[in-house]
Amino acid sequence: MASMASFVLFLLFLLFHLHLITVALGVQPVITVASMVSRAPPPPASLLSHSFYRRTCPDAEGIIHRKVQAWVNKDYTLAAALIRLHFHDCAVRGCDASILLNYRRSERRALASKTLRGFRVIDDIKAELERKCPRTVSCSDILTAAARDATILAGGPFWEVPFGRKDGRITIAAEAERVPQGRENVTALIDYFKHLGLDVLDLVALSGAHTIGRAACHSFNDRLYNFNRTRKPDPNLKPPFLNLLRRQCKKDMDLVFLDATTPKMFDTAYFKNLQKKLGLLTTDQALQSDERTSSFVDLMGNQPFLFESQFSASMVKLGNVGVLVRKNEGEIRVNCNFINRRRK
Numbered sequence: 001m002a003s004m005a006s007f008v009l010f011l012l013f014l015l016f017h018l019h020l021i022t023v024a025l026g027v028q029p030v031i032t033v034a035s036m037v038s039r040a041p042p043p044p045a046s047l048l049s050h051s052f053y054r055r056t057c058p059d060a061e062g063i064i065h066r067k068v069q070a071w072v073n074k075d076y077t078l079a080a081a082l083i084r085l086h087f088h089d090c091a092v093r094g095c096d097a098s099i100l101l102n103y104r105r106s107e108r109r110a111l112a113s114k115t116l117r118g119f120r121v122i123d124d125i126k127a128e129l130e131r132k133c134p135r136t137v138s139c140s141d142i143l144t145a146a147a148r149d150a151t152i153l154a155g156g157p158f159w160e161v162p163f164g165r166k167d168g169r170i171t172i173a174a175e176a177e178r179v180p181q182g183r184e185n186v187t188a189l190i191d192y193f194k195h196l197g198l199d200v201l202d203l204v205a206l207s208g209a210h211t212i213g214r215a216a217c218h219s220f221n222d223r224l225y226n227f228n229r230t231r232k233p234d235p236n237l238k239p240p241f242l243n244l245l246r247r248q249c250k251k252d253m254d255l256v257f258l259d260a261t262t263p264k265m266f267d268t269a270y271f272k273n274l275q276k277k278l279g280l281l282t283t284d285q286a287l288q289s290d291e292r293t294s295s296f297v298d299l300m301g302n303q304p305f306l307f308e309s310q311f312s313a314s315m316v317k318l319g320n321v322g323v324l325v326r327k328n329e330g331e332i333r334v335n336c337n338f339i340n341r342r343r344k
Contacts, residue, residue: 057133080213086147094322096168166330271301
């Protein structure tokens, strides 16, 4: 106790003399006892690093990229699937690869996750990394980098991915059901993104991922026949587009392109389609009709460079949501589908 009291007195003495010096120089003092005695811990995302695997697994990014490329070359729809899988992971408990855990009542088994794909791609990448760098590269880092590489292979922008995430040990199906499913209003979307630490600009930019990919008919069937329980189609759907969708949706699990004009290209056509009332999901078209988001839709539709730059920035923010970085918070899974067995 005496030593602590002496330390505090020393700090006060030092601060007093610093104050005299700053007053004499006409400089405002900025040091406080609180800032010298204690500092708030840095945010978890700040502990991630672009060079995290430089020594332990220097070819990690190369392995991830080559594997993603091989899979996308065989099936181009996997590019959109990997981006979506990454979003669903980060949207529940943060980017901790909890969506990959394959247990009863896990996020992966939730109804909302029924149409998620890309799990085999991640398993293939992980198997190769375990051969080259055992117990080194986390599943959450793999999924984050795979989403970036999938974007590039679809014609989208590049961005640097910081690494160092740990894999979570908790997965709950009920939590996955809260992820937006395409029928929410803009207020609900804004609130959900705010909960993740993302803003309205991130919401619009990340929705631009719908420039590629497909949606199951059950996610928008209400727009075709019984919008808002009116027993009528959504009035925002133009008759030719409505008739096209009705022909394409014979069954609930039939798939329709989210971008009606250039579905295989990562471009700004998604936003231009919204301006023409060609948005597929309720959430898509709502971005154009709501004044809080419509101006961003117009900007990104008319300026491809702006969209690509903001999409990159928003994907980095998404990839930093709720990351686990400290040793006691998570683990490096050996198999992305299962939590590691405790070593005795």
